Amino acid sequence: MEFTTIPKIENHLHLEGAIPYKALWQLIEKYGGDETVHNLDQLKEKFVYRDFNHFIEMWVWKNQFIREYEDFVFISEAVFSDLVKQNVNYAEIFISPSLFKDKLSAQKIIEAISLSIHKVSGIKINLIVDLVRDYGPEEEIKTLFEINEVKNLGVIGIGIGGTENKYPAGLFINVYEKARKFGFRTTAHAGEASGPESIWSAIHDLQVDRIGHGTRAVEDLKLLEYLSEHKIPVELCVLSNLRTRVIHSIEEHPVKTFIEKKIPVSINTDDPKIPCGWMNRRRMNWLRSLSKSLKKSNTNRTVSRVFFEKR
Numbered sequence: 001m002e003f004t005t006i007p008k009i010e011n012h013l014h015l016e017g018a019i020p021y022k023a024l025w026q027l028i029e030k031y032g033g034d035e036t037v038h039n040l041d042q043l044k045e046k047f048v049y050r051d052f053n054h055f056i057e058m059w060v061w062k063n064q065f066i067r068e069y070e071d072f073v074f075i076s077e078a079v080f081s082d083l084v085k086q087n088v089n090y091a092e093i094f095i096s097p098s099l100f101k102d103k104l105s106a107q108k109i110i111e112a113i114s115l116s117i118h119k120v121s122g123i124k125i126n127l128i129v130d131l132v133r134d135y136g137p138e139e140e141i142k143t144l145f146e147i148n149e150v151k152n153l154g155v156i157g158i159g160i161g162g163t164e165n166k167y168p169a170g171l172f173i174n175v176y177e178k179a180r181k182f183g184f185r186t187t188a189h190a191g192e193a194s195g196p197e198s199i200w201s202a203i204h205d206l207q208v209d210r211i212g213h214g215t216r217a218v219e220d221l222k223l224l225e226y227l228s229e230h231k232i233p234v235e236l237c238v239l240s241n242l243r244t245r246v247i248h249s250i251e252e253h254p255v256k257t258f259i260e261k262k263i264p265v266s267i268n269t270d271d272p273k274i275p276c277g278w279m280n281r282r283r284m285n286w287l288r289s290l291s292k293s294l295k296k297s298n299t300n301r302t303v304s305r306v307f308f309e310k311r
């Protein structure tokens with residue numbers, strides 16, 4: 001069976017990171033081009049990351065071409081249509097409106113995206129607003145209040161992303177407390193750029209419903225056991241970790257350990273700009289062996305914990 005034809009869900013996908021190259025190229029042209037890229041191939045080359053910092057650098061570079069509300073309508077329609085082509089029939093999509101706060105309001109960004117949610121058929125979309133650690137809790141609680149006003153447009157949860165090792169989860173205790181009171185489900189990027197202590201903090205300080213990435217939980221046996229015992233779902237992003245050099249080979253990813261420990265996991269794409277033809281033989285073999293592990297450990301029922309189902 002072709003991987004694309006298998007029905008799938010996404011628990012961890014960033015709208016701004018999932019813009020298909022052609023759509024991004026159109027935006028670059030709309031705003032007069034960029035001297036560092038002259039064609040689509042060069043654009044793809046630009047997204048081969050040297051390390052995690054380079055990934056962040058490219059993230060910021062790309063965002064300069066998203067300037068108007070109509071750009072959000074355009075990119076979200078492109079991303080949702082792309083997901084439909086891949087037979088993803090349910091997605092909880094991260095969106096970080098505060099990254100655009102200098103020019104655009106969070107509420108109107110959500111309104112723009114919701115237009116595309118209604119326009120694209122064949123997929124159910126919900127949104128998770130990913131707050132930015134680097135802006136700090138005082139700033140991001142304001143974003144939370146703004147988002148709360150438009151949550152009926154499909155916003156079901158909040159998360160935090162950004163520079164994990166500089167801005168610990170503990171800073172955001174009040175933001176998460178408020179978010180829960182507002183009725184949002186919660187997740188947090190943790191254990192991607194930082195170690196197990198960051199995941200512990202997301203669990204104890206933020207009381208998250210899910211963990212985003214959680215890759216480095218594997219460094220702490222007690223944490224793995226805790227995740228398993230409390231059935232805390234982890235949004236694994238295997239290929240993303242490879243591309244941002246959190247791991248150095250796909251076999252190095254601890255996904256099998258999570259499954260063996262009976263931790264509920266989902267496998268997601270995160271920022272699916274994968275220029276190197278990831279469906280090559282080696283990776284396909286890896287997927288096959290993973291699927292055998294899934295069957296053996298009989299964890300199919302716990303593979304996905306989407307927020308939508310629990311509401």
Ligand SMILES: [Zn+2]
Binds near residue numbers: 012014161
């Ligand atoms: Zn992410």
